[in-house]
Amino acid sequence: MVEGQYGTTxxxxxxxxxxxxxxxxxxxGWVHERVALRDGEAVLDIxxxxxxxxxxxxLPEVTLTLADRSPAMVEAALGRAQVAxxxxxxxxxxxxGFAAGQFDAILALHMAYHLAEPAEALAQMAPLLAEGGRLALSVNATGNLGALWEIAAECLGLPPMDPxxxxxxxxxxxxxxxxxxxxVERHDYADLYVVSEPEPLVAYLSSLPEAQEAGADATPAIRAAVDAALERGPLELPRRSALFVARG
Ligand SMILES: C[S@@+](CC[C@H](N)C(=O)[O-])C[C@H]1O[C@@H](n2cnc3c(N)ncnc32)[C@H](O)[C@@H]1O
Structure with missing residues (x-):
């Protein structure tokens, strides 16, 4: 998954x-408000x-470790982060492989669904937190990008929900x-995207692993399904995510 899907950005x-x-x-910005990092904290973004x-x-003056399985992501993140x-x-x-008690905060945003055993991996992060430290985890929530997955079902044969x-x-x-x-504290995040242009939808669907595997062969079906959906009017896509803050 990481090599194929995240080998580049x-x-x-x-x-x-x-x-x-x-x-x-x-x-x-909403995530930062809720995690409320402070100057001097040691932070792992996994x-x-x-x-x-x-x-x-x-941003607060934290000591930041930017970690990812993909070297390309680490390089991009290091170039982008506005942290000294x-x-x-x-x-x-x-x-x-980090030491116990090393971090005041661990952030794992929209990544746990890539893990083979996410619950076990999260449990193994707890000892890495210093006393009073917190783990912030975000995932997509039920209903996320609803109708987009109906289009994906039509053109890529995926189940009609966020995978x-x-x-x-x-x-x-x-x-x-x-x-x-x-x-654990739970914070729910909602937005509504009103989408009338085909290109961002085509690009999104084309980036999915199933489309990447099919290569250029998938493009005509993706375009046709997106055009057919937009002919009925702008698509209203709910964004639904949940952020959890757990304390060590
Ligand atoms: C959907 S992206 C989320 C990126 C970022 N946290 C954000 O919210 O914008 C998922 C990231 O998790 C990384 N990833 C997947 N499996 C991983 C693993 N086992 N360990 C570390 N990183 C992983 C991918 O390389 C990718 O960069």
Whole structure:
């Protein structure tokens, strides 16, 4: 998955572009407000992707470790993060080699559904937190991008729901964190994207693993399904995510 899907930043960027184009709210700013990092804290962002969370001025002066299984993501995140004290690490969230008690905060945003055993991996992060430290985990929630998955079902043969929710839903994530940490705060995030242009949808669908495997052969079917959906009017896509903050 990581090598094929995240070997470069382009698939993630195609999906991020849909959010950037149509979001009416600032997801990453919302996450920062809730995690409330402080100057001097040691922070691990595991599955950091292209580092979009850190691409803003005025962040607290944390000591940041940007970690991802994909070297290309680590490099992109290091280039983007507007934090003075930052290091990169190519690391697997299921086998983290950090010392116990090393971090005041661990962030795992929209990545746990890629893990073979997400609940176990989250439990193994708990000892890495210093006393009073917190783990912030986000996942997509039920209903996320609803009608987009109906189009994906038509042109790529996927089940008509967000595949990440099918693998590790908000409900499963909450249960895993309660089991590992005892207590967890849940914050729900909602937005509505009103999409009338085909290109961001075509790019999003073309970035999915199933489309990538089919290569150029998938493009005509994706375009036809997107055009047919937009002929009925703008698509209203709910964005649904959940952010959990668990304390060590
Ligand atoms: C959907 S992206 C999310 C990126 C970023 N956290 C964000 O919210 O924008 C998922 C990221 O998790 C990374 N990833 C997948 N499996 C991983 C693993 N086992 N360990 C570390 N990173 C992983 C991928 O390479 C990718 O960069």
């Amino acid at each position: 382009s698939n993630l960027a195609a999906r991020g572009a849909l959010h950037a184009r149509y979001a009416t709210r600032d997801w990453f 599955g950091c992707g292209a580092g979009w969370l850190w691409d803003r001025p005025g 004290e930052k290091t990169g690490a190519v690391a697997d969230a299921e086998a983290l 990440s929710v099918a693998v590790f839903s908000d409900i499963a994530a909450e249960a895993a964190l309660v089991a590992a940490f005892g207590q």
